Amino acid sequence: MSRVLILGGTGDARRLASLLIGGHDVVSSLAGRVRSPLLPPGEVRIGGFGGVDGLAAYLPGFDAVIDATHPFAARMTAHAVEACARVGVPLAVLRRPGWDEEPGDRWVRVPSVADAAEALSPGQRVFLTTGVRGLDAFAGGDQWFLIRCVDPPSVPLPPRSSVLLARGPFAYADELALLREHSIDVVVTKDSGGRATYPKLEAARTLGLPVVMITRPVLPPSASTVGTPEAAARWLESQAG
CATH class of the missing domain: 3.40.50.720 (NAD(P)-binding Rossmann-like Domain)
Structure with a gap:
């Protein structure tokens, strides 16, 4: 059973935690900006890490990190990419696709x-x-x-x-x-x-x-991305293989 850190606060993060609970030891981290957040199943921590150094110090003991924060949480994603690279923990960024214009849109x-x-x-x-x-x-x-x-x-x-x-x-x-x-x-x-x-x-x-x-902020070029919670779960299984 791998230990997984989900950087969450989104509906996709809650869905991912639900998919992983039972097969993995899951910790979901929420920034704490919302007063009454909808909590995912499993262990939850609330609050920031104190930048890249704080996140890197927290990561030992985790087998993987999935960044499922809001698509506009660019600073958190950048910190996750740098901290995981520093510690050597695999990271996937879960970003649902953006919206596309349809006929009639202005x-x-x-x-x-x-x-x-x-x-x-x-x-x-x-x-x-x-x-x-x-x-x-x-x-x-x-x-x-x-x-x-x-x-x-x-x-x-x-x-x-x-x-x-x-x-x-x-x-x-x-x-x-x-x-x-x-x-x-x-x-x-x-x-x-x-x-x-x-x-x-x-x-x-x-x-x-x-x-x-x-428009969305651009992801760091080194970020490995997936588009759905299900794809994130498959990525996690591939790390174990």
Whole structure:
């Protein structure tokens, strides 16, 4: 039975832990940014490692690491790649595929939250689903924002805004009703991939609304990647073989 560290906090990480429990000794690590996280089965640690050195010091005794953090957790992934290389522990990065445009979509792809703020027009009503980090980038505009996030933001908010606390998955009919209720002009989001938050894009397509899509950070070139929890489980079995 191998000892596996899952760098988690995502639905894919919870699914992976469920797949591995019973056949492996699994420890899931959560950053602790969400006040009431959905916990995976098995042993869970919450909190950071203290950078690359702290993670490298934690790794002895583990047979493999699977980074199943959010696609935008670029710093954690970079730390995992460096720490695992230093200690000699095999690492796979689990990243679900990003979203693809479909007929009827009106997407504008931008590289950062700051660029997303620059892409907005004066006076627009914006559905903002980028999380609480980086909200200050939108503070200087005259748009109105409906900000959806899991926890109440602890950072300064745009002067004209309303906060909606909610956790996915979300349904298409509810997203469509939300956009209509608040007379939304544009959706701003990150290319997180997956089905849980995709319905807002379907609703935007139905209403003909533009979407400002923040592209994912580039993975370190040395990272070995898999696209699903099942593929991550197969990768783990290949390490044992």
